[in-house]
Amino acid sequence: MLKTETPAQNHAQLDQYPTVDLVNVFADDQINAVGAVRAAAPHIAAAVEAALPRMEGGGRLIYAGAGTSGRLGVLDSVELYPTFSWPHERAVALLAGGASAMYVAVEGAEDDAQQGAADVRSVNVGKDDVVLLIAASGATPYVLGALREARAAGALTIGFANNADAPVAAEAEIGIILDTGSEVISGSTRLKAGTSQKIALNTFSSALMVRLNKVYGNLMVDFKATNAKLVRRAVRLTIFATGADEAAARAMLEQCGFHVKVAIVALSKNVSVEQAKALLESARGSVRRALGA
Template sequence: MNKLSTLTTEMRNENSTNIDNMSTNEILTVINNEDMKVAVEIQKVIPQIEKTVETVYAALKSGGRLFYVGAGTSGRLGILDAVECPPTFSTPPNLVQAVMAGGTKAIERAVEGAEDSEELGAKDLQERNVTELDVVVGIAASGRTPYVVGALKYANKTGAHTVSLSSNQHSVISEFADINIEVLTGPEVLTGSTRMKAATAHKLILNMITTTSMIKIGKVYENLMVDVKVSNQKLMERAINIVSTITKVSYSEAKGTLEKTNFEVKPAIVMIKTKVTLDEAKSSIDKADGFVRKAIEIALQGGNEDYGHI
């Protein structure tokens, strides 16, 4: 396994060697200058991210799930992305899951030694009943975390699709994944503090994976979240505004229609745009495999056109 000192993420950043002697403005400028390099590095690995998205999309269409596995900051990033999917896209809680070394208690406080066990990584993934239908993304800035290695090894045994996400070239976890995303963010402003650039890059990439996958399975119409789950007042207002924006009807009409659909945005849009009943709108959405554009076309044609899987 790679020595920690040889990893790019553990090397000293020549631009910040005097950071303890800088003014507040100078420190912030150094951090900002380093952060600007992140998006450029991500651009270089878009082909690998594309392969990942296509794999996740195919898995979700086939009844599979997406798992993020990590320790420390990497694990917390997986949790952050996973827990946002249900309210944003109305996905079932188990569709995108995060598996973190040390369990949920490690979100707030590190669990000593949890990340050093390959066996624990395998065990935690095994408890989620991972199968060949699923996709497992192992996240580790260093690319060498034993917990993640163990999880990927186990995932491979089940036949699941595997992806590694790291910030070092030729990382250990890449050896155990079908797709390797190595985003080389370089030495951190604070040596070894991968909660900074590496974590920023990984957060952006996880956003790209889930958002693009959800767009591809019909969770978005134009650039609006039409599968938003209305669970609070803010999201209710968002739903009303989405329907009003797309259909050009008044706020009150949008709200009234949403009340009929139990605040499901998709059928409300189809009902208003095509003047069909709630049942007819839902039927059209089913025939369109969840895609609002196609559902509107189907409803306008009297529901006779079956587009099947799009």
């Protein structure tokens, strides 16, 4: 039996626990998700390094999964644009059962390997793309179909699973095993298995964006200020990075469309917006290199 399906022996009387104990058991078990990701860190790092040249070459991140795993892939994909200005068309999520499965479970969709392959073909996966295959069991037919089609197309494949020797990890070019063991509620991989997937995907994509110069120091400097909260954030980050006062920071941001990267370089180097953009372009988007630091 898969570890993720094995009943947890230490919680056989779960339904009789006092509510406060019930809550503590669920919370405490999540700690194992962090441990599983830490154990997989070398493989996640290898995935980042392998994905980097493909992203620099114009490739896309493509997520494929079913159920909870697929929804977590969707979540990671949609968060990349507001956080890092990563283009929508370069973060594609394939979910068994289609877009409606984000809200309502589509029974049986995960069992269709042919549909997984068809979905990969439908987005014209190519050699510059990186396909992330996510499955707690590691053997979901939809995900395996997507994996095999992606490999045939020459894409880099990265498999995430929560069971050792999982086909999704074994058949992908880079396999990431998140060994979270049995769940407090037997087989409910929306618990710590899902948490570990969320952490691993977040870690992978965030580290990749750092390598793509979307971050300066530990500051989020490449986002779209599309609402009042983000405008305030842009001003704060510009002040923090440059030491400029609020009026100067806001004035420069208004000149460059609230692009924090450009404002930092322009204020720090005392150059025009156009000159700052040119410096960033020559530095491949790195604020640090544009500043000569």
